[in-house]
Amino acid sequence: MQTLTRKQREIQDREQLILDTAREMLTHRGYLGLNMDAIAEALEYSKGTIYNHFSCKEEIILAMAVETMSKRSEMFDRASNRPGDSRQRLTGIGVAAELFVRLYPEHFQVEQIIRSASFWEKTSEARRNALRGCETRCMGIVAGIVRDALSRGDVELAEGVCPEDLVFGLWSQTFGAYAIIATSDSLSHVGIEDPFRSVRYNINRMLDGYGWRPLSTEFDDLGQFDAICEEIFPEERKLIAG
């Protein structure tokens, strides 16, 4: 491993700088405010230099997605390693997921863009794989908890139902809810005052429906969020406190 020259370090740092600038623009000026000329101007480099780092606009957006997704898989990992019964560990994952969307509110904008048709055409396989890797890792962590619960006898699955079906339920429930929350001005006009609380509650109902023990009648399903959050993510919790 060769040490890098000053120039090489400069280039490497700039890559991160581009991503930070792009993220800031997406957050504050919306998708239309995120354009190559604006990034170049903000960084006081020419457009060509930006294109030396990323071959197209889509690559920048994909790189942002990889950054946040890998942060999320780290958080999932930390949550899954917490001691406790299987249902508590799963609750930890839920805490991680919620904390994540609150820490990175712009993530769902990015997710929305990368999920649109014809986004992928010009992107590199390396980055595509990096993103898929994060997705698979997150899925695997959660499926691992389910399998663990199965082997401990905390939950049973009916014939023809696999752990991934349950994980898909958690995934679609949280993904759908957070996407709706992130892209609506307010949900109070349809009668939902605290959508995050609502998500937690509904997920616990689903787990109860699966018969995952201990059932939420045996513990305080809504009250434990803050405690678990403080225990696993004290640093991150401070960040969203404001």
Next chain:
Amino acid sequence: MQTLTRKQREIQDREQLILDTAREMLTHRGYLGLNMDAIAEALEYSKGTIYNHFSCKEEIILAMAVETMSKRSEMFDRASNRPGDSRQRLTGIGVAAELFVRLYPEHFQVEQIIRSASFWEKTSEARRNALRGCETRCMGIVAGIVRDALSRGDVELAEGVCPEDLVFGLWSQTFGAYAIIATSDSLSHVGIEDPFRSVRYNINRMLDGYGWRPLSTEFDDLGQFDAICEEIFPEERKLIAG
């Protein structure tokens, strides 16, 4: 009510033609293939004429959204009027929702676009209201079934939980799942072979978790889809049979 001249009818018909063309382009050529020049060329009118109908590109997309959403609210309405116990009626709504995404696979592309930041700026209030109306109607239909179930004693809600919380659970679960399904090549790489079946199963688990009677242990929760589909939507069912 004045009868329209030939010219006026021609103009009215063209509006629908524009929408059909736009929908076809979005489906087959993706978002980037949907542009005003292409629409004008396909219809053999000039761009200016298209702009006489819709003041901007966003208005066309929004009009497509209103079309499909109002179709969906019709389907919800038909489903909710079916006789049966409250849980069967809710299952009917589920059938309608699933049938809808299969009939209009491009709808989630549209939904994704209209949910992106800075989409709404140039759109007209009339169309925005039309869309919100459909949303509120759908929500209201489902919330109505929940309230009905409450009054019949089929389900009880804990202190501090309102019917809309439950509806939000169904909404986010299905929205999330269908969005993931519509924008992924395949889910078999994460171990989910039949995601639609998985959604139905998970929703029934959630309703069981709410204690909504009859519980799915008392009926065939997975087997009833085809029967209900045939009963309420025989025509639509033929369309997706191919």
Next chain:
DNA sequence: TGACATTATTGACTATCCGTCAATAATTGA
């Protein structure tokens, strides 16, 4: 150190697409 090779940077340029509007064509009504 200085001359030459390599690498990085620049910004003018092309292409594409949204949206405008003055000129032109078609339709209507008296």
Next chain:
DNA sequence: TCAATTATTGACGGATAGTCAATAATGTCA
């Protein structure tokens, strides 16, 4: 029939993605 009204046209302006030959900076080696 002809003037007024309405509809249609497509060239044009402006914004932005992406290219590439010219130029500047950096690295290498006698």
